Amino acid sequence: MMLRALSSDWLKIRGKGIWFLAALGPLGLVAMQGLNFGLRYDYLMKQYAADPWGGLLQNILSFVPIALFLGCTLICSLMANVEHQLSSWKQLLALPISRTAVYSAKFTLAVIILLVSCLLLSAGTAGLGLVLQLERSEMPIADVLRIGVAPFIASLPLLALQLWLSLTTKNQGLPVAIGLTVSVLSVFSYKLHDAIPLKWPLLAYTGPGALQVIAGGAILGACIVGLGLIHFNRRDVD
Known part of the structure; x- marks a missing residue:
């Protein structure tokens, strides 16, 4: 049943720009660091002479939390707007598909989209390192994969919260405002206590x-x- 709902949601997001957004985030982040290293190549290579791959990963990591939190916010909001704008909740939930399957399918799709985006970040990071003429044999493959996947898993609480708010709130102003606020605060997350989820992607x-x-x-x-x-199963739909 959930697979039917997932297949339906997959078709609904076609042409909505969600996949473009999922690709734009990691590629934009890689391009930004490519410009950073390109303009200061000699200085940065000298600074990270002992571990150039580690230096590249560290520079990229600084912007991963804000990119992840923005991605969670925008993707969940865009997915929810597919239903809200068409006022199709009653028709959708009248189908012989449980609310649990509908909600689970939307969360699964959001996870797939963001996971693809994060894997694209890892691939882009590896490609950027090779473009910058870093030694292929010294590439820390595990760390390159980890920079995409590990912060993503740590950001799942925000993804779950954003999906909950986006699906149950017709006006997307509140979830988007919360997401933007969290994204901006994530820049200073290194100052926070380790128990605060905002710091977990780092x-x-x-x-x-x-x-x-x-x-x-x-x-x-x-x-x-x-x-x-639980909330989605109990609430009335418009």
């Missing part, structure tokens, strides 16, 4: 306790999905 890559942070992101994300699902 900690998921840099540690200490990276595995615990990743597990915490997955567990808290699942809890918020559960709460959102």
Whole structure:
């Protein structure tokens, strides 16, 4: 049943610019660091002479949380607007598909879109390093993959919260405002206590306790999905 709902949602987002947005984020981040290294190549190569790949990853990591949080916000809002703008909730929920399947399919689709975006970031990071003539043999493949996947898992609580708010609120001003605020605050997340989820995307890559942070992101994300699902199942639709 959920697969039917997922297939339907997959078709609904065609032509909505969501996949373009999912690609624009990581490619824009890679391009920005390409410009940064291109303009200051000699200086940065000298600064990171001991570990040039590590220096590149560190520069990219600085902007991963804000890109992730913005991505969670915009993708969830755009997906929800497909239903809100057409006022199709009553027709959708009148079909022989449970509300649980509808909600789960939308969350699954949001996860797939953002995961593809994060894997594109890892691929773009590897490509940028090679363009910058960093040694292919010294590429830390595990770290390149981790910079995309680990922060993504740690950001699942915000994705779950944004989907909950976006699907249950016709006016997208509130979820978008919350998402933008969180995104801006994430720039200063390194100053926050480690227990605050806003800092988890950074900690998921840099540690200490990276595995615990990743597990915490997955567990808290699942809890918020559960709460959102309970609310979605009980609420009236417009």
